[in-house]
Amino acid sequence: MANVISDETIEYVGILSKLKLDDAQKEQAKKDLEEMLDYIDQLGELDTDGVEPMSHVHPVSNRFREDVVTNGDEREKILKNAPEERDGAFVVPRTFD
Amino acid sequence: MSREYETVIGLEVHVELATKTKIFCGCSTQFGGEVNSHTCPVCTGMPGSLPVLNKQVVEYAIAVGLATNCDITRHGKFDRKNYFYPDNPQNYQISQLYLPICRNGYVEIETEKGGKKKVGIHEIHMEEDAGKLIHDEWGEVSLVDYNRSGVPLIEIVSEPDMRSAEEVIAYLEKLRMFIQYLGASDCKLQEGSMRADVNLSVRPVGSDKFGTRTEMKNLNSFTAITHAIENERERQIDIIEAGGSVIQETRRFDDNKGESYAMRSKEDAQDYRYFPDPDLIPLDVSQEWIDKIKSEQPEFRPEKMERYKEEYGIPEYDIGIITDNKRMADIFEAATAICGQPKKVSNWLMVETLRLLKEKNMDAVDIRYSPEHLAALIDLVEKKVINSSVAKEVFEKMFDDDTDPVKYVEEKGLKQETDSGAIKAICEQVIADNPQSVADYKAGKEKAIGFLVGQTMKAAKGKADPGTVNALLKELLS
Ligand SMILES: [Zn+2]
Numbered sequence: 119m120a121n122v123i124s125d126e127t128i129e130y131v132g133i134l135s136k137l138k139l140d141d142a143q144k145e146q147a148k149k150d151l152e153e154m155l156d157y158i159d160q161l162g163e164l165d166t167d168g169v170e171p172m173s174h175v176h177p178v179s180n181r182f183r184e185d186v187v188t189n190g191d192e193r194e195k196i197l198k199n200a201p202e203e204r205d206g207a208f209v210v211p212r213t214f215d
Numbered sequence: 216m217s218r219e220y221e222t223v224i225g226l227e228v229h230v231e232l233a234t235k236t237k238i239f240c241g242c243s244t245q246f247g248g249e250v251n252s253h254t255c256p257v258c259t260g261m262p263g264s265l266p267v268l269n270k271q272v273v274e275y276a277i278a279v280g281l282a283t284n285c286d287i288t289r290h291g292k293f294d295r296k297n298y299f300y301p302d303n304p305q306n307y308q309i310s311q312l313y314l315p316i317c318r319n320g321y322v323e324i325e326t327e328k329g330g331k332k333k334v335g336i337h338e339i340h341m342e343e344d345a346g347k348l349i350h351d352e353w354g355e356v357s358l359v360d361y362n363r364s365g366v367p368l369i370e371i372v373s374e375p376d377m378r379s380a381e382e383v384i385a386y387l388e389k390l391r392m393f394i395q396y397l398g399a400s401d402c403k404l405q406e407g408s409m410r411a412d413v414n415l416s417v418r419p420v421g422s423d424k425f426g427t428r429t430e431m432k433n434l435n436s437f438t439a440i441t442h443a444i445e446n447e448r449e450r451q452i453d454i455i456e457a458g459g460s461v462i463q464e465t466r467r468f469d470d471n472k473g474e475s476y477a478m479r480s481k482e483d484a485q486d487y488r489y490f491p492d493p494d495l496i497p498l499d500v501s502q503e504w505i506d507k508i509k510s511e512q513p514e515f516r517p518e519k520m521e522r523y524k525e526e527y528g529i530p531e532y533d534i535g536i537i538t539d540n541k542r543m544a545d546i547f548e549a550a551t552a553i554c555g556q557p558k559k560v561s562n563w564l565m566v567e568t569l570r571l572l573k574e575k576n577m578d579a580v581d582i583r584y585s586p587e588h589l590a591a592l593i594d595l596v597e598k599k600v601i602n603s604s605v606a607k608e609v610f611e612k613m614f615d616d617d618t619d620p621v622k623y624v625e626e627k628g629l630k631q632e633t634d635s636g637a638i639k640a641i642c643e644q645v646i647a648d649n650p651q652s653v654a655d656y657k658a659g660k661e662k663a664i665g666f667l668v669g670q671t672m673k674a675a676k677g678k679a680d681p682g683t684v685n686a687l688l689k690e691l692l693s
Contacts, residue, residue: 134486136299173292173491179499182270185234188241191252196259206250207358210301213348 121155123148219420220455222448223428224383224413225375228390229368230400231344231408232275238343238367239266239309239495250349250360258365260304265494268293272367273316273498275399276341277508279369280317282393282515283336287505288314291498293341296487301359302345310370312489315340316498322393324385334386335374342368369399375414375425380444384437387411396513396541401580404435411440416461417451426451427461431468431475443468447475519544527557533565540579543568549586550593559593567607571614584613592620602680605629631678635687638671638679642687645670656692664688 128148132139139147193206202209237244240257256264277287291314295307320336346364348357371390377383391402391409402409411434416426431447434440446468451461466475514522516538523534538544543564550560572579592613596606601624609629612618624630632638645667646653655663664685671684 134297134488174493174495174497176496179290179497181267181496182273183236183241183267185236185269185271186241187236187243189243189253189255191249193249193251193254196251196254196256199256199259199261202356204356204358206252207349207360208251208301209356210348210359211357212350212355213301213357 121152121159123151123155220417220448220452221420221422222378222444223375223416223418223425224377224379224444225428226371226373226377226383226386227412227414227430228371228373228387229410229412230279230371230390230394230402232272232367232369233398233400234269234271234275234367236269237365238269238272238341239365242365244366248362250358251362253362254364258304259361260306266309266492268495268498269367272341273500274508275367275397276316276339276369277500277505278397278512279371279394279399280320280339281505281509281512282397283317283320283322283339283371283390285317285320285336285339287500288316288318289500290314291316291500293492293495294489295492296342296489298487300345301357302348302364304346304359304361304364308343308345309492309495310342310489311340313491316500322386322389324382324389326385327379327381332376332382334376334382337372337374339369339371342370344368375416375428380441383411383413383440383444387437387440392516392539395580396515398513398541401578403578403580404437407435410435413440413444413447415444415447415451417448417455426455427463429461429463430465432465432478433467433469436470439468439470442470442473443475446473450475513541527551527561529557529561533561536569537561537564542580542582546582546584546586546589550589553587553590554593554597556593556597559597560589563589563593563610567610568614571611583615584617588613588617588620595620595624599680600624600630602631602677605631605677629678631680632675635683638675638684639687639691641674641679642671642684642691645674646688646691653692664692 125144128139128144128151131147131151132144197203197206197208200208234244236242237253237258240255242253242255242258245253257266280287291311293309294312296310296312297307299306315338317339318337320339321333322336323331323333326332344363344366346359346361348359350357373386377386387409394400394402394409400408404410413431413434414428415431416428418424418426429447429451431443434443447466454461462477465478467478468475519538520534523529523538524531527534529537536543537547547557547560547564551557554560568582571577572582592606592609595601595609596603601609605624609618609620609623612623613620649667649670652663652666656667667688668681668684671688672679672681675684
């Protein structure tokens with residue numbers, strides 16, 4: 119069963135992912151997404167009635183941290199990850215609410 | 216002729232939990248640190264870093280859920296809420312959509328008409344706070360501080376059960392009481408440790424269909440919430456009366472202007488594409504764990520008020536104020552247990568403490584002095600080591616920095632003159648210096664004695680017992 123991704127959908131996905139796609143890229147993305155959906159559709163062939171949705175692959179639960187401060191001030195190191203730094207802060211493009 | 220409208224209000228309340236560390240890393244949550252000094256690879260969203268859940272966050276969330284009559288979700292997990300914004304370094308917020316920790320609760324409030332009403336709680340979920348954007352007024356850029364990124368929050372989502380601003384405030388006060396009593400948060404609206412988003416719609420009285428609602432953000436005081444509700448109710452009614460229809464949108468309320476405006480909608484719709492966070496292990500909450508947390512619940516305000524009435528014999532009005540804040544109630548109980556004088560302790564709380572809190576624009580949770588020191592101060596007055604006006608002065612010092620009153624009185628030489636010979640000598644001097652007042656008193660002007668007492672107290676630099684001085688003067692003048 120072939121999935122069809124509309125122009126509106128690819129436009130919308132582009133907006134959500136903050137990606138600017140040109141026409142050729144849009145066509146390519148449409149094709150890729152259609153194939154991915156077709157692939158995932160195969161899972162629909164399985165009977166999953168009465169099966170709890172799985173939230174995690176490992177059969178473990180309850181891994182906690184105690185509420186104790188273990189990290190010191192490492193901002194010099196952390197700021198090295200910033201694209202640009204000013205006054206101890208990460209610099210990002212001007213952003214409004 | 217306009218129709219009658221009913222206001223329908225639901226609340227989303229975010230509460231910042233009082234943990235020492237963030238929800239998924241060992242960074243401190245302390246306020247006031249240097250920009251980005253409380254950050255690590257986890258809370259700045261670095262690739263490859265892994266979150267580990269803070270146990271205390273779960274315990275606070277369960278405790279709040281139990282206090283608000285919720286069912287606790289026995290098997291839970293976390294989900295990713297995806298959105299792009301620079302205050303959110305991972306490009307997703309870790310939250311709980313599918314299996315929130317608490318569900319189906321309620322809080323009982325008192326209504327204006329003196330009745331009781333249940334406000335339903337749809338759910339309480341755990342999530343992380345975002346960083347803070349600092350906007351450069353003139354620059355081309357914004358700056359980000361991630362110290363708040365990853366600070367634990369619970370979001371308490373009510374059912375649309377409230378019908379007026381009064382009910383909203385009553386609900387918030389009740390929530391705040393539970394949470395403060397649990398020690399889960401200080402719940403300060405002004406400082407943002409409690410934030411309320413108001414969902415509001417109107418409908419003709421008698422209708423059972425909901426109108427289109429708007430969401431209002433940026434409400435940081437009870438007054439702002441009240442204004443915003445009244446303002447939005449009017450705005451929606453005006454639109455409907457004019458034949459228009461309300462648009463579902465998020466609005467920001469400006470309390471200075473007294474009006475709200477639609478927030479510029481980000482170009483994307485609200486499509487968060489939630490999915491389970493694969494980095495976090497699922498949560499299994501055992502009945503034993505729930506029972507343990509339940510057994511540690513404190514005595515909440517309604518029970519406390521009942522007990523105070525029976526145990527302490529202080530006025531109901533005072534009980535209301537003292538139990539309004541757990542810090543006050545704790546000081547009251549501890550100081551009373553030491554000095555055995557509930558009325559005196561209550562009096563220091565009701566008069567001087569409230570006065571100083573108001574004067575210094577402080578919240579009762581910020582009271583610094585210890586109950587031991589308050590009891591010691593009461594003892595000093597009781598034993599006539601200091602008189603009540605000196606006690607006020609000592610109290611102010613104690614209020615500022617929890618000074619030990621016994622040491623302070625000693626060091627500053629504030630002890631009352633107990634040598635009756637010395638006081639008598641001062642009295643005699645004052646009598647000699649004020650013949651007119653003496654004559655007035657002898658002529659039957661009772662008030663003149665007050666002036667003489669005042670002069671004597673002044674000459675004794677306040678360190679005499681006014682009662683003793685009064686008696687001595689009368690004796691000398693008789
Ligand atoms: Zn961190």
